[in-house]
Amino acid sequence: MMRRMWIGWLVVALLVGVVPPATAQQQKIVVYSALPDLETSLIHREFTRRTGIPVEALSVAAAGTLQARIRAEKDRPRADIFVGGSRDFHIPLAREGLLVKYRSPVAAEAKISPAYLDPDGYWHGWYLGALSIIINTERWDRELAPRGVRKPATWDDLTRAEFKGHFVMPSPVTTGGGYIFVAVQIFRLGEDRAWAYLKALNANASQYTPTAPGTITLLERGEAIVAMMWAHEAIGARILRAAPLEVTVPPDTGFEIGAVSIIKGGPNPEGARAYVDFLMTRTPQDINARYGFRYPVRADVGVPTGATPFGQLKFVKYDLEWAIQNQARIRERWTREIGR
Amino acid sequence: MSPLAVLRWGEVRRQAADPGLALTFLGAAGVLVLFVLYPAFRVLLYPSLHDYLAIPQSLRWMQAAHNSLVMMVISTLSATFVGLLFAFATTRPDIPGRRFFRNIAMLPLFAPPFMVAFAYILMFGRLGLITHTLLGMTANIFGWHGLWMVQTVAFFPLAMLIITGVLEAANPSLEHAARNLGADEWSVLRTITLALARPGIAGAMLVVAISVLADFGNAVVIAGGFPLLATEAWFRMEGMGDLKGAALVVAMLLVPTVALFLLERYWVSRRAYTTITGRGSRIERPPTPPLLKGLVVALCALVSVLILLVYFGVVAGAFTAVWGRDWSLTLSHWRLAQDRIWTLWTSVKIGVIAGVMTGVVGVVVAFLTSRSLPLRNCLDFLAVLPGALPGVFVGVGFVLAFNATPLGGTLWILATALAFWHLPMGYQAAAARLKQIERSIEEAAVNLGASGLRVLWDVYVPLLFRALVEAFAVSFIRAVTNVSIVIFLISPGQVVATFVILNMIQNNIWGAAGALTTMLLLLTFASIGLTWLLVGRVVRTTAVAG
Numbered sequence: 083m084m085r086r087m088w089i090g091w092l093v094v095a096l097l098v099g100v101v102p103p104a105t106a107q108q109q110k111i112v113v114y115s116a117l118p119d120l121e122t123s124l125i126h127r128e129f130t131r132r133t134g135i136p137v138e139a140l141s142v143a144a145a146g147t148l149q150a151r152i153r154a155e156k157d158r159p160r161a162d163i164f165v166g167g168s169r170d171f172h173i174p175l176a177r178e179g180l181l182v183k184y185r186s187p188v189a190a191e192a193k194i195s196p197a198y199l200d201p202d203g204y205w206h207g208w209y210l211g212a213l214s215i216i217i218n219t220e221r222w223d224r225e226l227a228p229r230g231v232r233k234p235a236t237w238d239d240l241t242r243a244e245f246k247g248h249f250v251m252p253s254p255v256t257t258g259g260g261y262i263f264v265a266v267q268i269f270r271l272g273e274d275r276a277w278a279y280l281k282a283l284n285a286n287a288s289q290y291t292p293t294a295p296g297t298i299t300l301l302e303r304g305e306a307i308v309a310m311m312w313a314h315e316a317i318g319a320r321i322l323r324a325a326p327l328e329v330t331v332p333p334d335t336g337f338e339i340g341a342v343s344i345i346k347g348g349p350n351p352e353g354a355r356a357y358v359d360f361l362m363t364r365t366p367q368d369i370n371a372r373y374g375f376r377y378p379v380r381a382d383v384g385v386p387t388g389a390t391p392f393g394q395l396k397f398v399k400y401d402l403e404w405a406i407q408n409q410a411r412i413r414e415r416w417t418r419e420i421g422r
Numbered sequence: 423m424s425p426l427a428v429l430r431w432g433e434v435r436r437q438a439a440d441p442g443l444a445l446t447f448l449g450a451a452g453v454l455v456l457f458v459l460y461p462a463f464r465v466l467l468y469p470s471l472h473d474y475l476a477i478p479q480s481l482r483w484m485q486a487a488h489n490s491l492v493m494m495v496i497s498t499l500s501a502t503f504v505g506l507l508f509a510f511a512t513t514r515p516d517i518p519g520r521r522f523f524r525n526i527a528m529l530p531l532f533a534p535p536f537m538v539a540f541a542y543i544l545m546f547g548r549l550g551l552i553t554h555t556l557l558g559m560t561a562n563i564f565g566w567h568g569l570w571m572v573q574t575v576a577f578f579p580l581a582m583l584i585i586t587g588v589l590e591a592a593n594p595s596l597e598h599a600a601r602n603l604g605a606d607e608w609s610v611l612r613t614i615t616l617a618l619a620r621p622g623i624a625g626a627m628l629v630v631a632i633s634v635l636a637d638f639g640n641a642v643v644i645a646g647g648f649p650l651l652a653t654e655a656w657f658r659m660e661g662m663g664d665l666k667g668a669a670l671v672v673a674m675l676l677v678p679t680v681a682l683f684l685l686e687r688y689w690v691s692r693r694a695y696t697t698i699t700g701r702g703s704r705i706e707r708p709p710t711p712p713l714l715k716g717l718v719v720a721l722c723a724l725v726s727v728l729i730l731l732v733y734f735g736v737v738a739g740a741f742t743a744v745w746g747r748d749w750s751l752t753l754s755h756w757r758l759a760q761d762r763i764w765t766l767w768t769s770v771k772i773g774v775i776a777g778v779m780t781g782v783v784g785v786v787v788a789f790l791t792s793r794s795l796p797l798r799n800c801l802d803f804l805a806v807l808p809g810a811l812p813g814v815f816v817g818v819g820f821v822l823a824f825n826a827t828p829l830g831g832t833l834w835i836l837a838t839a840l841a842f843w844h845l846p847m848g849y850q851a852a853a854a855r856l857k858q859i860e861r862s863i864e865e866a867a868v869n870l871g872a873s874g875l876r877v878l879w880d881v882y883v884p885l886l887f888r889a890l891v892e893a894f895a896v897s898f899i900r901a902v903t904n905v906s907i908v909i910f911l912i913s914p915g916q917v918v919a920t921f922v923i924l925n926m927i928q929n930n931i932w933g934a935a936g937a938l939t940t941m942l943l944l945l946t947f948a949s950i951g952l953t954w955l956l957v958g959r960v961v962r963t964t965a966v967a968g
Contacts, residue, residue: 085550100923112914112915113914114914119922119926119929121927121955123761138914138915139914140917141911141925142925143925143928143929147659150659150664150665154665154821154825155825155830155831157826158826158830158831160830160831160913160914161914253657255657256657288563288647289646289647290647290658291647292653293928295928295929295930296928298927298930299929299930300564300646302930303547303548303549303746303930304548304560305547305548305562305564305646320582323744323930324744324748370782395470417480417481417482418481
């Protein structure tokens, strides 16, 4: 009898123990972050210190997943903020009516270029990144340099036969970086020649990683010698982890405007606006430049260590509207014709 | 109608008429339909017929299906072979180190599902301790061959446990008889030992095959650009937010796993021709031929080293400055891991809820199916069915079925998914205990006027305490180490340790990943120890992995 009661109480205690007591704190905000855990948590620690608003975050280094979540939760939005990932991922959500307009007074105050802000006010750009060619110098020096191979400096160089089986990049089907790369080739070459180029490149590819950081991981470990990837990821790996990587931003490259947006119907709209305001200030952009090596949009935050100033890069003429309109079709064609 | 049938019918009527029992039955059936059947149907009915018909046109999916089947065949064969080897070694009294082999072989069962792959990248990858630093070679472990090795080590213990059971039941006198009739050692082995083990081997192969097909954790870490169905479902969600695609892929995965499951349950497990005389044979097993003995010991030792490397690699990774480049010792990874230690606490909370649910539902359902109630076979089927479902299938199912309900976004959705996925373990443990309970105790209670529910509470619950603890422990351990369901149901505020570890592995933050995994292992082994203290038996987390 005693034993049974004891078990019963044990079960009750366990169940009660796992239900969190209601706390009378300032209302938290919920953030979906497409940035890595490290930068996200540093920025959020600072945000909470400044505003007193606690943050509950989910960091997934794949903006597509978060975009999908926000779509799936549209009837009962759980998050207030979608942060990180190129504007390419925010714009479709805005068009589907899942975001709220907001114009941060801080952005106007800081005189942030209108090029980085949505004219309709659905998203605010707060960092920039450029696509680049990255090589693992350790393996390069050991395996390719002795054979007199020239380092790749342009997108076309990547299709050279010396790189067969040594090339990796993030999948255009699952990642933003991969998709922007494909769009860049189409804007650079026209659609027909672009597909011929992609097929030639495919002959060199050892794999397309399903998440963007996966590419840098493979290159860093020396599982591949050449990669196409965001320059800042490689610079970060080189500086923070002493990875033997060399970064070249080729002409006709593509870029991302990393955005933040407010989800319609989220639990804490006021906190969400405070969050957007905060990202427009110096501190978070500085943290992001320091630990994520991404370019800030504020003129008064320094260029990240090891990066060429953004203004000196040569970009392809990127037709954002076309890239968004044709996203599904291009991914479909990739799956059909490249098939991996 | 024979008198016996009348008697039985009477019992059915008596029990069905017990209102408490009938209500419990309805309640349990309702819960199982809601949390087992409903999510499964949501997945299967989410894509349209047209979507299903379009599957063969997708090059990538056909490739993934092909690869999954190839891996299933090769990993099942190798894992079953190694399992047979260990089973043989541990059932022969004259094999040196048999206890050691048996204990070592249990270790992979307690490892989180990505751990073997993670450790082997550290050991045998391009920057691997063995391949790069010690041997100076350039190895590429990513792809099917790396996955093959990993799955063999991860899943052979399942095969070993099943085959051991059969070999132990085999009567040694048959081997003696064969030898007396003039058979040489190899013929004895071939025509008696292995022949008797055949149903065990077949059963082991089916169970391992389901695990290999459903394996998400190892595949996502080590398969590289090699598409497989289990990982493809996640990539669909992760990269494209394509829920329909994910549902299609897990539905494709379900066909072979359910087929294997039904085959195992209704065919193989029914033709176990264990020796007629049953257990308790006291005859000594004949000595093993020396050549065979040497071979078995050598191979078992090799595999044991491979298993120890799994644990060594992860722990060493947690204390090494930069793996592959700077081998100095450091504690800095533990600081980063400590920063994320709250995720471990979330894991524990979810594990406790899942464990309690699995235990309670398992015991109640086991009690109900032991009564002569109508439709009890259906209840039994529902309770074992999750064993056939891959984790990614359950994950997608719960997203589709419950994400839009108030359950969505809370830790309860994750805990419920895990609890019902592990239900077969809790249920089968309880059912096995119930079979041991002397029926007369219950009859005595009934004769003294106890109702059906009273019987459950006063007679069975105390006796089932051990089953409950076991079910709790198995479900808890598997819940805190799960990844395949977690990655679909994770939400802010419920970030669990395995999710963070997986991200760290993928982002090359190996040190902190190793440190957090080490903490997770400590938690696992602490709960095994605690369970052992409570019920005096070591928990076996035998079931479909993923």
